[in-house]
Amino acid sequence: MISIAHLGPSGSYSEFAATNYAQWLQRYQAQTSQLKPYNTISKAIQAAATGESDIAVVPIENSIGGSVPDTLDMLWELDSLKIQNNLVIPIHHALLSRADCLDAITTVYSHPQALSQCQKWLSSNLPDATQIATSSTTEALPRVSNDATFAAISPLWAAKLYDLPTLADPINDNPDNSTRFWVLSQQLSHCGSHTSIAFQLPDNTPGALLKPLQLFATQGINMSRIESRPTKLALGDYRFFIDIEASLDNTNTQAALQLLKNCTKSLKVFGTYEQIPTQVP
Numbered sequence: 216m217i218s219i220a221h222l223g224p225s226g227s228y229s230e231f232a233a234t235n236y237a238q239w240l241q242r243y244q245a246q247t248s249q250l251k252p253y254n255t256i257s258k259a260i261q262a263a264a265t266g267e268s269d270i271a272v273v274p275i276e277n278s279i280g281g282s283v284p285d286t287l288d289m290l291w292e293l294d295s296l297k298i299q300n301n302l303v304i305p306i307h308h309a310l311l312s313r314a315d316c317l318d319a320i321t322t323v324y325s326h327p328q329a330l331s332q333c334q335k336w337l338s339s340n341l342p343d344a345t346q347i348a349t350s351s352t353t354e355a356l357p358r359v360s361n362d363a364t365f366a367a368i369s370p371l372w373a374a375k376l377y378d379l380p381t382l383a384d385p386i387n388d389n390p391d392n393s394t395r396f397w398v399l400s401q402q403l404s405h406c407g408s409h410t411s412i413a414f415q416l417p418d419n420t421p422g423a424l425l426k427p428l429q430l431f432a433t434q435g436i437n438m439s440r441i442e443s444r445p446t447k448l449a450l451g452d453y454r455f456f457i458d459i460e461a462s463l464d465n466t467n468t469q470a471a472l473q474l475l476k477n478c479t480k481s482l483k484v485f486g487t488y489e490q491i492p493t494q495v496p
């Protein structure tokens with residue numbers, strides 16, 4: 216039985232993504248699995264890196280909020296983890312509370328990404344409520360259950376799970392809201408539609424980033440994402456995370472990666488993966 220680490224507690228979007236992956240494993244690889252909730256994304260990733268769990272399913276980027284820095288930073292730091300699959304989950308936030316009306320709410324809890332995705336709704340409907348960041352969209356639900364002046368921005372399905380009324384739904388500012396999750400494990404996968412890599416530049420000179428990017432263009436490889444993260448060593452020092460639409464077992468990809476070693480420092484290859492179809496909630 217495979218264990219799948221994810222951000223909990225019960226009812227989180229990450230749990231939904233992990234459940235989708237578990238169903239896919241069962242259906243297409245006849246593999247049974249059990250979910251293991253952790254209270255931070257970092258702990259879920261660590262669990263897969265140390266072998267405490269076989270797999271971690273973690274958010275990597277949101278269509279509105281952008282990348283999830285914890286996931287990118289941990290993936291860089293923990294050399295052992297590779298990407299196995301990609302899942303995209305549609306996100307629809309609801310406001311859960313025991314309050315009789317919106318006026319009675321003093322405090323709104325949620326994950327920072329969820330709070331930022333509902334800013335317009337919050338400023339129109341709950342302009343005076345204090346917004347408090349939590350480690351996940353479901354972490355505060357036991358508190359919300361005990362105090363009718365509290366509310367949480369959570370997935371709609373969490374209302375049933377925590378026996379809480381839904382005061383408003385959906386409340387995300389943009390209806391086309393989705394989050395991409397990566398399935399991480401210790402095995403490097405070579406075959407799939409996308410490959411992810413990261414590197415640092417050897418020196419801060421004109422064209423230093425142009426050289427690695429030009430290699431992909433020369434090999435006819437399309438880039439689907441580029442993200443920079445500070446190395447945390449010095450101000451203005453970055454590492455770059457890149458997704459390309461090509462498989463590691465493709466000769467053009469291998470040629471590009473070979474040449475990339477000459478114009479980057481600390482090149483890391485996170486593997487090749489496919490998108491898994493997900494069931495809409």
Ligand SMILES: O=C(O)C(=O)Cc1ccccc1
Pocket residue numbers: 222226227228229230274277306326328329350351352353394
């Ligand atoms: O907090 C959750 O439920 C998560 O899984 C992280 C998250 C938060 C907001 C949007 C998508 C994922």
